[in-house]
Amino acid sequence: MSGLPDKVVVVTGAARGTGRVHCEPFAGADAIALDVPSVAAELADTARTVEARGRRCVTAVADVSELGAVTAAIDAGVAAPARLDVVVANAVVHFPGAPARELDPRGWQPTLDSKVRSLCRRTDS
Numbered sequence: 001m002s003g004l005p006d007k008v009v010v011v012t013g014a015a016r017g018t019g020r021v022h023c024e025p026f027a028g029a030d031a032i033a034l035d036v037p038s039v040a041a042e043l044a045d046t047a048r049t050v051e052a053r054g055r056r057c058v059t060a061v062a063d064v065s066e067l068g069a070v071t072a073a074i075d076a077g078v079a080a081p082a083r084l085d086v087v088v089a090n091a092v093v094h095f096p097g098a099p100a101r102e103l104d105p106r107g108w109q110p111t112l113d114s115k116v117r118s119l120c121r122r123t124d125s
Helices: 017-023 037-052 067-078 105-119
Strands: 008-012 030-035 057-061 086-088
Touching: 008 017, 008 067, 017 030, 017 037, 030 037, 030 067, 037 057, 057 067
Parallel strands: 008 030, 008 086, 030 057
Antiparallel strands: none
16 A cells, blocks of 8 residues: 555554554555554564654554544544544454354454444544
């Protein structure tokens, strides 16, 4: 992805894998990188990679299944630029012991809920 000069991008699940890959190439964009506490060191590596390209990267630990934590992290990250242009809802809720192809529709609900929550921010008080 390129061509996002002076934009602010939020990426959930940003510490490793495709989340990190999403953070790195945003040409000219500042990043807000979110992931769970257990991968905080890798999240810091993601930030260093983005910052080495001359862009700002704010990191926050937040579980996408906790709306309040995600909202607080995004609010803190957008405080300086006072805007958010792009959301990459990359984080996933994992189901130990069950391959994705074996989950019934109820099993998918936590994943779907986490995606929706990571995209929605409350604007009312």
